[in-house]
Amino acid sequence: xxxxxxxxxxxxxxxxxxxxxxxxxxxxxxxxxxxxxxxxxxxxxxxxxxxxxxxxxxxxxxxxxxxxxxxxxxxxxxxxxxxxxxxxxxxxxxxxxxxxxxxxxxxxxxxxxxxxxxxxxxxxxxxxxxxxxxxxxxxxxxxxxxxxxxxxxxxxxxxxxxxxxxxxxxxxxxxxxxxxxxxxxxxxxxxxxxxx
Amino acid sequence: xxxxxxxxxxxxxxxxxxxxxxxxxxxxxxxxxxxxxxxxxxxxxxxxxxxxxxxxxxxxxxxxxxxxxxxxxxxxxxxxxxxxxxxxxxxxxxxxxxxxxxxxxxxxxxxxxxxxxxxxxxxxxxxxxxxxxxxxxxxxxxxxxxxxxxxxxxxxxxxxxxxxxxxxxxxxxxxxxxxxxxxxxxxxxxxxxxxxxxxxxxxxxxxxxxxxxxxxxxxxxxxxxxxxxxxxxxxxxxxxxxxxxxxxxxxxxxxxxxxxxxxxxxxxxxxxxxxxxxxx
Numbered sequence: 001x002x003x004x005x006x007x008x009x010x011x012x013x014x015x016x017x018x019x020x021x022x023x024x025x026x027x028x029x030x031x032x033x034x035x036x037x038x039x040x041x042x043x044x045x046x047x048x049x050x051x052x053x054x055x056x057x058x059x060x061x062x063x064x065x066x067x068x069x070x071x072x073x074x075x076x077x078x079x080x081x082x083x084x085x086x087x088x089x090x091x092x093x094x095x096x097x098x099x100x101x102x103x104x105x106x107x108x109x110x111x112x113x114x115x116x117x118x119x120x121x122x123x124x125x126x127x128x129x130x131x132x133x134x135x136x137x138x139x140x141x142x143x144x145x146x147x148x149x150x151x152x153x154x155x156x157x158x159x160x161x162x163x164x165x166x167x168x169x170x171x172x173x174x175x176x177x178x179x180x181x182x183x184x185x186x187x188x189x190x191x192x193x194x195x196x
Numbered sequence: 197x198x199x200x201x202x203x204x205x206x207x208x209x210x211x212x213x214x215x216x217x218x219x220x221x222x223x224x225x226x227x228x229x230x231x232x233x234x235x236x237x238x239x240x241x242x243x244x245x246x247x248x249x250x251x252x253x254x255x256x257x258x259x260x261x262x263x264x265x266x267x268x269x270x271x272x273x274x275x276x277x278x279x280x281x282x283x284x285x286x287x288x289x290x291x292x293x294x295x296x297x298x299x300x301x302x303x304x305x306x307x308x309x310x311x312x313x314x315x316x317x318x319x320x321x322x323x324x325x326x327x328x329x330x331x332x333x334x335x336x337x338x339x340x341x342x343x344x345x346x347x348x349x350x351x352x353x354x355x356x357x358x359x360x361x362x363x364x365x366x367x368x369x370x371x372x373x374x375x376x377x378x379x380x381x382x383x384x385x386x387x388x389x390x391x392x393x394x395x396x397x398x399x400x401x402x403x404x405x406x407x408x409x410x411x412x413x414x415x416x417x418x419x420x421x422x423x424x425x426x427x428x429x430x431x432x433x434x435x436x437x438x439x440x441x442x443x444x445x446x447x448x449x450x451x452x453x454x455x456x457x458x459x460x461x462x463x464x465x466x467x468x469x470x471x472x473x474x475x476x
Contacts, residue, residue, distance in 0.1 A: 053228060056218040063223075106379035106416075115378065115404050115413045117223035 030144055033156055038094035039144075040160060041084040042101050043137060045093070047110035048077035054112060054126075061119040069126045077110065104143070109136035120188060122181045131171045138164035210235035213245060215265045221256060224413075226377030226403030227324055231263050233380045233401075234293070234322075237387035238266070241291075248291045251280040253305060256331045257297035257324035257403070274305030277312040277321065284319050288457055291391060292319040299329040302338040302358050309360075313367035313396055318455035320390045320397040321369075323360065324377070326405035326412065334408035346408075360400055361437045365430055365449055370395030372433065372449040374442075376419045377403040382445065389447055395455040402443070415443070422446040 030036050051074035058067035085093070103109065110133045118125070141161035148154035213235035221227050238248060249267035252258035253276035261268030267290070271279045276294050284292040301309055301323045312321065327344075329335040336349045338358035345352055364372050371393040375383040383401060390397035402419065404412035422444035427433050433449035 054223075057221070057223045057228065060218055060220050061223060100381070106376075106382065113378070113416070114226065114228050115224050115406050115416065118406075119223045121223070 030147070030153060030157075031149055033152060034088070034094070035097055036144065036153055036156055036160075037084055037088050038097065039101060041081055041094055042096065043108045043110050043140070044077050044081035044084060046108040047112070047133060047137075048074045048081060050111045050114075051077060053114075054117060057117060058119075058121075063119060063121070066121055066123055066126050069123050073126075073130055104140065105136075109140040110134065118186060120186055122179075122185060124175065124178045124181050127171060127175045127178055131168065131175065134164055134167040134171055138168055140164075208239055208242070208244065210239040213238045213243075213248075213265050215263050217262050219263045220259070222330075222405075222407045224404075224406035225256065225330075226326065226401075226405070226412075227257055227260070229377040229380045230257070230295075230322070230324055230383065230401055230403055231260060233375075233377070233383035233387055234260070234264060236380065236384035237391065238291075240384065240388050241391060243291055247289065248293070249280075249283055249287075250293050250295060251276050251283065252295040253297075253300040254331075255297040255300040255329070256326075256405075257295055258300060260295045274300055274303070274308060276300070277305060277308040280319055280321075281312060281315065281317045284317050285458065286460060288318070288460075293387075293391065294319060294321045296321065296323045297330075297337075298323060298325040298327060298339045298358075298360075299332075299335075299337040302360055306338070306358075310363065310367045313364050313369040313398065316368055316370055316395045316453055316456045318394050318396070318457065320371075320387065320399065322387070322390075322399045322401060324401050324403040325360070326403050326409060328405050328408045330405045330408055359438070361398070361448065362434060364398040365434050365437065368396070368453070369398040369449075370451040370453050370455070371397035371399075371447070372437070373397075373399045373447040374422075374445050375399060375401045376415065376445055377401055378416045379419070379445070386447060389450075393450055395451070395453055418443045419445050422448060424448075426450050428452060 030039065051070045055067045055070035055074060058064070058070060101108070112129045112133055116129050138161060141157050141164055144157040145154055145161055148157055210232070214231070219228055219231060234250070245266045249269065250261045250264055251269040251271060252261050253271050254273035258270060258276070261270055269279055269283070276296055280292050280294045284290065296305065301321075325339055327337060327339045327341065329337050334346060334348055336344060336346070336353045339360070340353065340357065342354050342356055343352040361372050361374065371390050373386045373390060375386045377383065386399055390399050402415055404415055406413055420443065422440070424436055426447040427449060428451055430449060430451065437448055
């Protein structure tokens with residue numbers, strides 16, 4: 001995942017930062033760079049927290065290989081969240097917009113679905129979850145590009161969209177390097193169900 | 197709000213309500229997200245761990261007090277509401293939340309459920325409903341569909357399902373809502389309103405058991421916001437709840453009944469004094 005970590009983030013002084021402080025109009029969609037980046041921060045942080053929970057769950061079931069992979073994904077997403085803070089010059093996490101974050105689904109688009117876990121899952125499955133999350137994040141920023149009502153926000157959202165597209169590509173490459181599970185991967189010779 | 201919500205001197209976050217113990221549930225279990233909802237709701241309300249108590253019974257869902265930083269009581273099977281009612285009546289300053297599952301809450305604790313609704317003590321009852329006894333390996337519970345075929349119920353039980361929201365309403369609960377574990381923020385918002393509403397609040401959280409009911413992964417595609425708003429008319433709420441398919445989410449009823457809170461003594465009696473009261 002080092003390649004993903006290396007995904008370029010704009011340096012300080014970028015238009016995203018320069019436009020910070022523009023008036024926010026949540027009722028009209030994301031209208032300021034501050035608000036957009038608050039969304040980006042929340043998205044990355046929630047993803048990091050969820051991957052950490054996934055890692056804990058896998059450790060509890062002694063699936064150490066997948067636990068370590070989720071731990072790595074959590075570190076990467078945490079770093080992305082920190083990068084948002086650094087880029088914006090924020091010394092503390094931003095406040096949520098009035099009324100809270102409005103996501104298209106139940107949760108932030110990079111947050112993995114808890115019900116997709118399986119105690120016998122393999123790294124390939126974990127990466128499929130990550131790929132799905134990155135694709136949703138890509139689509140999320142894509143929709144912000146379409147909804148943006150000012151050029152600066154649109155440009156910043158486009159950059160975020162491009163970054164997420166890069167993340168998608170990197171995860172896809174990672175998946176190519178990862179062994180595909182056998183068809184019977186979920187078969188447990190000592191299953192957790194009462195039989196006979 | 198009748199619960200302890202004194203403004204903290206130091207703001208407290210959702211993370212502060214998580215304990216150091218990592219949850220031990222099956223990977224994929226919906227209950228993981230319920231922990232998140234609890235912590236978000238408590239933080240949103242400005243509660244303090246020392247003023248909050250989470251009481252539970254037995255079952256997967258009842259493990260939750262261990263995963264929270266607050267007072268906790270892991271009681272006996274089906275008796276969480278009795279313990280919680282005693283706690284709330286003795287310590288009305290505490291925010292009391294009860295965690296249960298569909299087996300613990302509707303079967304073993306079914307009678308307590310009805311009378312807790314009727315009594316209307318100011319507490320919030322959260323039932324994580326997965327339509328199965330998960331901890332004991334997949335037996336049908338009161339909310340299991342009658343035709344659910346399993347090794348332990350070949351061909352299904354043929355028994356109609358318990359309808360907890362209607363029962364709660366009919367028995368006198370002051371707040372009735374349904375939430376979905378896959379929507380932790382939405383669930384947290386419902387919990388906030390449940391805790392804020394005086395009296396007995398009942399929140400059913402659909403929480404998939406992916407081990408014994410893997411088909412429940414599809415619940416995320418079945419749930420939707422209830423097409424009706426919150427009502428304070430129990431008859432209207434009952435008509436609606438009776439005809440829904442079990443996947444409509446939201447606060448379906450919020451009443452205005454005053455909670456039951458008898459005046460309590462100072463509690464400084466010695467055991468010998470109490471014994472005198474029973475002397476014949």
